[in-house]
Amino acid sequence: TGSKLPHTGTTIFTVMSALANDLGAINLSQGFPDYDCDPQLVSLVNDAMKNGYNQYAPMAGWLPLREEIARKTEKLYGAVYHPDTEITITSGGTQAIFTAICAAIHPNDEVIVFEPAYDSYAPAIKLMGGTVKSLELEPPDYRIAWDMVKRLISNRTRMIILNSPHNPTATILSESDIEELAAIVKNRDILILSDEVYEHLVFDGQTHHSMARYPELRERSFIVGSFGKMFHTTGWKLGYCLAPAALTAEFRKLHQYTVFSVNTPMQVGVAEYLKNENVYNELAGFFQQKRDYFRDGLSQTRFRLLPCSGSYFQSVSYEHISDVKDTDYAIQITHEYGVASIPVSAFYSKGTDHKVLRFCFAKKQETLERAIERLIKL
Numbered sequence: 001t002g003s004k005l006p007h008t009g010t011t012i013f014t015v016m017s018a019l020a021n022d023l024g025a026i027n028l029s030q031g032f033p034d035y036d037c038d039p040q041l042v043s044l045v046n047d048a049m050k051n052g053y054n055q056y057a058p059m060a061g062w063l064p065l066r067e068e069i070a071r072k073t074e075k076l077y078g079a080v081y082h083p084d085t086e087i088t089i090t091s092g093g094t095q096a097i098f099t100a101i102c103a104a105i106h107p108n109d110e111v112i113v114f115e116p117a118y119d120s121y122a123p124a125i126k127l128m129g130g131t132v133k134s135l136e137l138e139p140p141d142y143r144i145a146w147d148m149v150k151r152l153i154s155n156r157t158r159m160i161i162l163n164s165p166h167n168p169t170a171t172i173l174s175e176s177d178i179e180e181l182a183a184i185v186k187n188r189d190i191l192i193l194s195d196e197v198y199e200h201l202v203f204d205g206q207t208h209h210s211m212a213r214y215p216e217l218r219e220r221s222f223i224v225g226s227f228g229k230m231f232h233t234t235g236w237k238l239g240y241c242l243a244p245a246a247l248t249a250e251f252r253k254l255h256q257y258t259v260f261s262v263n264t265p266m267q268v269g270v271a272e273y274l275k276n277e278n279v280y281n282e283l284a285g286f287f288q289q290k291r292d293y294f295r296d297g298l299s300q301t302r303f304r305l306l307p308c309s310g311s312y313f314q315s316v317s318y319e320h321i322s323d324v325k326d327t328d329y330a331i332q333i334t335h336e337y338g339v340a341s342i343p344v345s346a347f348y349s350k351g352t353d354h355k356v357l358r359f360c361f362a363k364k365q366e367t368l369e370r371a372i373e374r375l376i377k378l
């Protein structure tokens with residue numbers, strides 16, 4: 001029997017975190033915090049368990065949580081999503097992405113993906129018999145050339161995948177990107193999968209252009225969110241998908257037979273926690289401080305910093321330092337300097353190597369400080 005994904009190996013996150021663990025290196029590779037979440041959130045989840053919320057949640061998710069997400073989305077983006085028919089709670093952003101792609105993509109459908117791209121999109125597309133049409137973006141700015149996007153559109157184009165703030169490049173979509181996108185999809189039967197798991201991590205007072213803000217985009221969009229990113233709880237695997245009722249109906253047909261529903265006590269706890277708007281409104285400031293501290297430190301190393309407008313990743317170029325391929329270089333500096341990173345070529349389907357490494361700065365200040373002390377020696 002043939003493999004359904006013959007060219008898919010082990011994800012780079014697993015590879016680099018395992019190497020960091022084996023070597024006892026500082027792990028700035030896989031994106032997750034090394035500090036704990038708010039104890040109040042933990043106690044809300046504990047309360048839920050103690051109060052007997054330990055059985056199946058409704059298939060679409062715990063209703064009060066869907067209501068809180070609706071409230072937040074309306075408040076931030078002016079968009080009304082109906083909790084009954086347009087919001088589904090998922091096992092992390094990952095399951096929302098996978099389910100949306102599987103629900104929408106038929107054999108031979110084409111999906112436009114901008115690279116570097118988060119590594120979970122392409123396998124789902126291929127599994128469904130779809131074709132990835134990738135457009136490579138380049139450092140330092142990774143700007144989308146929309147005239148190139150137009151050239152990629154065909155009558156088989158079924159979906160465009162967007163990710164803002166972007167992993168790994170830390171760019172965000174601008175107002176003019178939104179206008180170009182809207183012009184392209186207008187009068188075409190093209191869906192949008194908008195991966196917005198870093199929606200609250202936008203810096204320097206810039207705006208997150210959620211698809212939810214734009215009625216003509218929203219009507220064709222699956223929007224993906226993640227409480228792992230929002231509340232420093234990546235291990236809880238709690239996320240959600242917003243989509244108009246007809247798309248949500250298709251989404252739920254798959255959701256009910258892949259997970260049915262996701263863990264109840266965390267949904268109950270997060271629903272309660274979300275009532276306080278500060279818990280997400282404070283995130284940009286919290287991470288901007290980490291970004292600034294880390295950039296400041298990195299500027300004392302030989303690396304060249306790339307811009308960082310959002311997400312919790314900072315990329316650097318080492319083109320002027322070494323000719324070694326980025327996958328080898330990331331391994332080399334983990335061994336020699338004890339700091340693990342992610343080689344950005346892992347996010348290009350052709351393995352394009354611009355000699356860029358990605359570091360995660362969702363870390364305690366002392367972790368960042370120690371990493372910088374080591375990288376300065378390089």
Ligand code: PMP
Nearest residue numbers: 092093094118167197226228239
């Ligand atoms: N999309 C992007 C761009 C991500 O960075 C991540 C997390 N690494 C996810 C989706 C998945 O989110 P979750 O951990 O909630 O499954």
Ligand code: GLN
Nearest residue numbers: 013014029030031032167
């Ligand atoms: N989203 C995280 C990152 O980009 C990792 C998620 C995972 O390990 N699958 O580092």
